[in-house]
Amino acid sequence: MQQDQEMQFVWRGSRSLLAQQEIFTHVLDENGYCSKGFYWNEKAVFPDPPWDGMYPNQTVPVTLSNIQRYANTLSYNVRKRAPWFLTPHILWPWGCDRQFFNASVQFANMDYLMGYINKHVSQFGVLMVYATLSEYFQTLHSEHEPVQVRDHRDFLPYSSDMFHSWTGFYASRSGLKGLARRASALLYAGESMFTRFMLAPHRFLDRAWGLQQLQKLRWAVSEVQHHEAITGAHTPKVSDMFVGRLNNGMHGVQKLMSAIVQDRFPAHTGLEPGGYVAVIYNPLAWTVTTIVTLTVDFPKVSVTDESGHPVPAQVQNSKEMPSVYDLLVLTTIPGLSYRYYVIKPSRRAKGDTQVTEATMANTKQFGRRPRRHDSSVGRRLVHVENDCYSVFLDKDTNLMQSIWERQSNQTIQVTQQFMEYEANGDEDQGPISDNYVFTSSETAKPAWETVGMEIVEGELVTEIRQYFYRTVNDRDPTYTVYSRLARGPPGADGELLCHRIEQEYRVGPLELNREAIWRTSTNLNTARVLYSDNNGYQMQRRAYKHHENNIARNYYPMTQSAFIQDRQSRLVLLSEQAHGVSSQGNGQMEVMLHRRLWALSVNVTLNDTSVVHSVLWLLLGPSTLTRDLGQRSGVALQHRPVVLIRELSETARIHPHPQHQEAVTLPPSIHLQILSIPGWTYNSNHTKHVKNLRKDNKGEAKAEFRRVLLRLHHLYEADEDPVRSQPVTVNLQSVLQGLGSVVSVEERSLTGTWDVSTLHRWRWPTQEPGYLRGNSSHPSLHPGSFTITIHPKEIRTFFIYFKER
Numbered sequence: 001m002q003q004d005q006e007m008q009f010v011w012r013g014s015r016s017l018l019a020q021q022e023i024f025t026h027v028l029d030e031n032g033y034c035s036k037g038f039y040w041n042e043k044a045v046f047p048d049p050p051w052d053g054m055y056p057n058q059t060v061p062v063t064l065s066n067i068q069r070y071a072n073t074l075s076y077n078v079r080k081r082a083p084w085f086l087t088p089h090i091l092w093p094w095g096c097d098r099q100f101f102n103a104s105v106q107f108a109n110m111d112y113l114m115g116y117i118n119k120h121v122s123q124f125g126v127l128m129v130y131a132t133l134s135e136y137f138q139t140l141h142s143e144h145e146p147v148q149v150r151d152h153r154d155f156l157p158y159s160s161d162m163f164h165s166w167t168g169f170y171a172s173r174s175g176l177k178g179l180a181r182r183a184s185a186l187l188y189a190g191e192s193m194f195t196r197f198m199l200a201p202h203r204f205l206d207r208a209w210g211l212q213q214l215q216k217l218r219w220a221v222s223e224v225q226h227h228e229a230i231t232g233a234h235t236p237k238v239s240d241m242f243v244g245r246l247n248n249g250m251h252g253v254q255k256l257m258s259a260i261v262q263d264r265f266p267a268h269t270g271l272e273p274g275g276y277v278a279v280i281y282n283p284l285a286w287t288v289t290t291i292v293t294l295t296v297d298f299p300k301v302s303v304t305d306e307s308g309h310p311v312p313a314q315v316q317n318s319k320e321m322p323s324v325y326d327l328l329v330l331t332t333i334p335g336l337s338y339r340y341y342v343i344k345p346s347r348r349a350k351g352d353t354q355v356t357e358a359t360m361a362n363t364k365q366f367g368r369r370p371r372r373h374d375s376s377v378g379r380r381l382v383h384v385e386n387d388c389y390s391v392f393l394d395k396d397t398n399l400m401q402s403i404w405e406r407q408s409n410q411t412i413q414v415t416q417q418f419m420e421y422e423a424n425g426d427e428d429q430g431p432i433s434d435n436y437v438f439t440s441s442e443t444a445k446p447a448w449e450t451v452g453m454e455i456v457e458g459e460l461v462t463e464i465r466q467y468f469y470r471t472v473n474d475r476d477p478t479y480t481v482y483s484r485l486a487r488g489p490p491g492a493d494g495e496l497l498c499h500r501i502e503q504e505y506r507v508g509p510l511e512l513n514r515e516a517i518w519r520t521s522t523n524l525n526t527a528r529v530l531y532s533d534n535n536g537y538q539m540q541r542r543a544y545k546h547h548e549n550n551i552a553r554n555y556y557p558m559t560q561s562a563f564i565q566d567r568q569s570r571l572v573l574l575s576e577q578a579h580g581v582s583s584q585g586n587g588q589m590e591v592m593l594h595r596r597l598w599a600l601s602v603n604v605t606l607n608d609t610s611v612v613h614s615v616l617w618l619l620l621g622p623s624t625l626t627r628d629l630g631q632r633s634g635v636a637l638q639h640r641p642v643v644l645i646r647e648l649s650e651t652a653r654i655h656p657h658p659q660h661q662e663a664v665t666l667p668p669s670i671h672l673q674i675l676s677i678p679g680w681t682y683n684s685n686h687t688k689h690v691k692n693l694r695k696d697n698k699g700e701a702k703a704e705f706r707r708v709l710l711r712l713h714h715l716y717e718a719d720e721d722p723v724r725s726q727p728v729t730v731n732l733q734s735v736l737q738g739l740g741s742v743v744s745v746e747e748r749s750l751t752g753t754w755d756v757s758t759l760h761r762w763r764w765p766t767q768e769p770g771y772l773r774g775n776s777s778h779p780s781l782h783p784g785s786f787t788i789t790i791h792p793k794e795i796r797t798f799f800i801y802f803k804e805r
Contacts, residue, residue, distance in 0.1 A: 001084075002029055011023055022764075038110075038113075040105050040109040041100070087143045163439060165438060167555035173608060177578045180225075182576075185638055186250050187218065190256060193257055199706070204262075216248065216252050217253050220246045258646070262646075278643055280340070282333035284671075285671075288641065289488050289489060290330075295321075296343065297323075300345060302357055306340050311330065311341055312330040313327060314458040314461060336675075337664075366382075381394060381401060384485060389403055403501075416481075417518075419517050422442065423513040423597055425599045438515065440552060449471050451469070460487055461484050461486050468480070478508070483503045499619060500633060505613070508594055517590045520571065524571065527544075528585065533560055536560045554583070560634050561574050563626070572619040593612060664739065666730070670728055671714075673711040673713040675710055685755070713795045714727075714728065728790050729788070729789045730790065736800060744784075745798050745801070746799040
C-alpha cells in the first residue's frame with residue numbers, strides 16, 4: 001500500500017449501501033502511531049511518579065547544542081514517509097501508548113523543535129503545524145486529489161509479523177466476553193421495558209431511580225467495549241473490575257424490571273403459597289415462540305398462564321444439579337410484551353383429569369465409549385428428531401454421525417468434537433501465544449479419551465448430553481455439550497424454533513497452555529472457504545490462504561455468525577458471544593471457545609482457570625432456507641426472552657385477569673435495534689449544547705421522558721433474499737401505537753447526537769467513473785411525516801416524541 005500510494009482511500013464498507021456509506025480512510029504507515037526518539041517524558045511509571053522526578057530512559061531534552069541533530073532526524077523521517085502519500089500533507093502522530101502523562105515537559109521540547117524546523121524550511125524541506133484530525137482531513141479534502149475506492153472487504157487478520165497473528169484475542173477471556181454480551185442483552189430488554197411502561201400510567205415506580213439503574217448498566221457495558229477490555233488483553237485485577245461493574249449493573253436492571261412488572265399487577269390473594277410466578281418478557285418487536293428453561297424442586301408440576309389455562313411443559317432431570325429438575329415451558333409472546341405463568345407443585349389425585357401436569361421426559365444412558373483411532377463409520381446408530389431434523393448418533397463412539405434435513409431431504413455427515421491446540425510457553429523456543437496473539441505450529445488434537453452420553457427424550461424437547469473426559473479415569477468431564485431439538489407449533493410461529501439445534505457447552509478448566517476448539521466436520525465440499533461476520537452486521541468471505549503461519553492466519557472473528565456451504569447445503573453456526581472461527585479443512589468449521597496461557601518473561605496474563613459457558617445454534621439446509629432464517633435466528637439468540645421469578649405467597653400480587661398489552665410488531669426484515677429513553681440532561685441541538693458548555697450552563701436542558709430514541713436495522717443485504725431483501729416501508733405512528741400517541745418524529749445520526757438535516761457529508765473525488773458511484777445521499781424523512789422506507793442494510797435512528805398522558 002505504501003509503494004502504490006494507497007494509504008488513503010474511500011472505503012465503501014457496505015456492499016448494499018455503497019457510496020451512501022462511504023468514508024475517507026487513512027491507514028497509519030509502517031511506523032504505526034508512535035514517534036520513537038521524541039518522548040521527553042519517556043516511560044510512564046504507575047501508579048505513582050518516581051520520587052526524584054526522573055523517569056526511566058528519559059530522552060535528553062532539546063537544547064541549543066543538540067537541536068540540529070533532532071531536526072535532521074525528524075525531518076528525514078517525514079521526508080521518508082512523503083512518497084507513500086498522494087498529497088504533500090503528512091500525518092505525523094506524536095506520542096505513543098501512555099504518553100503525554102507529563103505534558104508540559106513534552107510540549108516544551110516539541111515547541112522548541114518545531115519552531116526551529118519552521119525557521120529553516122528551506123534547509124529541512126518540512127513545515128510542521130499542530131493539527132487536530134479534523135483539520136488534517138479538511139486540508140486533504142481541499143486538495144481535491146482523487147483517491148482509490150475500496151469495497152466492503154476488511155483487512156483481517158492483522159499480523160505484526162509473519163509469526164505473530166493477532167487472532168488470539170477473538171477468544172481471550174471468553175467468560176468476560178459472554179458476560180458482556182449477556183449484560184448488553186439485559187440492557188436492551190430493560191431499556192424497552194422501561195420505555196414502554198414509562199409512557200403508560202404507572203403508580204409506584206420512581207422513574208428517576210429507574211433511569212439511574214439503566215445508566216449504571218449503560219456505563220458498565222460501554223466501558224467493557226474498550227479495546228483492551230472486550231478483547232481480553234488485560235490483567236486479572238482489571239478483569240475483576242469489569243466483572244464487578246457488569247454484575248452490579250445487571251442486578252440493578254433486574255430489580256428495575258421486577259419493579260415494573262410488580263407495578264402492573266394489583267394485589268390478589270387467591271393463590272395458595274408454594275411454587276413460583278415466572279414473568280417472561282420478549283424484548284424483540286416480533287412475536288417469538290421459544291422454549292424457556294426454569295429450575296424447580298419438584299418433579300410433578302402444573303404450569304398455567306395468566307388466564308389459568310394449562311401450558312405445554314416438560315420436566316426432566318437437571319443437567320447441572322442432581323437434586324433439582326429442569327422445567328421447559330413452551331411460550332409464544334408478542335413483540336415488546338410479557339406473559340406470566342404460575343408454576344406450582346401438582347397435587348393431582350389419582351384418576352383426576354382436571355389438573356394438567358407437565359410431562360416427564362425419559363432419560364436413556366449410553367455409558368462411556370473410548371475414542372476410536374480409526375475412521376471407520378459406526379453401524380450401530382440411534383437417532384432423535386423433530387419436525388425439521390433427524391440427528392443420528394454413533395453408539396460405538398457416542399458422537400454425532402449425520403443430520404437429515406427434512407425440507408431438502410438431504411443427509412449431511414456431521415461429526416463434532418472438542419480439540420485443543422497446545423501453545424508454546426517458552427519464548428526462547430519460538431513464537432508464543434498470548435492475550436492478543438495465537439500461534440500454533442501443530443494441528444489441533446482431540447482433547448478427550450472417552451465420551452459419555454445420555455439422551456433425554458420428552459414431548460417438547462429431546463436433549464443429547466455428551467460428556468468428554470480428558471482421561472479414562474477422570475471422574476469429571478473437561479468438556480460437556482447439551483444439544484437440543486425442540487418441537488414447536490406448526491406454521492410460522494414455530495419455524496425458527498424447529499430449524500435450529502441448540503448446543504450449550506461447558507469448557508474447562510483447561511490444562512496450562514491449551515487453546516480449546518469445537519470442531520464440526522462435514523462432507524460438504526467447501527474448499528476451505530468460510531463466511532464469518534466481524535461486526536455483527538455483515539458477512540465476509542474468507543478463502544483459505546497459504547502462509548508460513550497457516551493455522552493462526554486463517555482465524556477470523558465470529559461476532560455472531562459463521563457458515564460453510566457447497567452448492568446444495570449450508571451449515572450455519574450462530575453464537576451467543578464473540579469467538580474465533582476458522583476452516584482448517586474441507587467441510588470443516590472450528591470455533592475457539594477458551595484459552596489458558598502462561599509464559600516465562602513475557603507479559604501474558606491469561607492463566608484463565610475458569611469454566612466457560614455459552615450457546616451455539618446450528619442451522620442446516622439449503623441456502624434459500626438458511627438465508628431467510630439465519631438473520632432472524634441470530635437476533636433471536638442475542639435477545640432471548642428475559643425471565644423474572646417470584647415465589648408465591650399468601651400476599652402475592654397476581655392479576656386475576658390478563659391485562660391487555662398491545663404488541664409492537666415490525667416486519668420480519670426489520671430489527672428493533674434500540675428503544676430507549678435516553679434521559680439526556682443536555683440539549684439535543686449540538687450547537688446549543690456546545691454553547692451551554694462554554695457558558696458552563698449544564699442544567700439548561702432537562703431529562704425528557706416523552707422523547708424516545710428509536711433505531712431500526714434492515715437485516716438483509718440487497719441481493720441476499722428475493723423477499724426479505726426488499727425495501728420496507730413503515731408508518732412509525734401506526735407501528736408504535738401500542739406505546740402511546742406519536743406526536744412528531746425527528747431523524748438523527750446513528751448515535752442520536754445530530755439532527756440529520758444539519759449534516760452535510762464531504763464528497764471525496766475518486767479514481768473511478770462517476771456512474772459507478774451510485775447514490776450517496778441519505779433518504780430523508782419529510783417534515784411532519786411518520787412514514788419511512790428502510791433499504792437493505794440501512795440503520796436509521798429517530799427521536800420519537802409521544803403525547804403526554
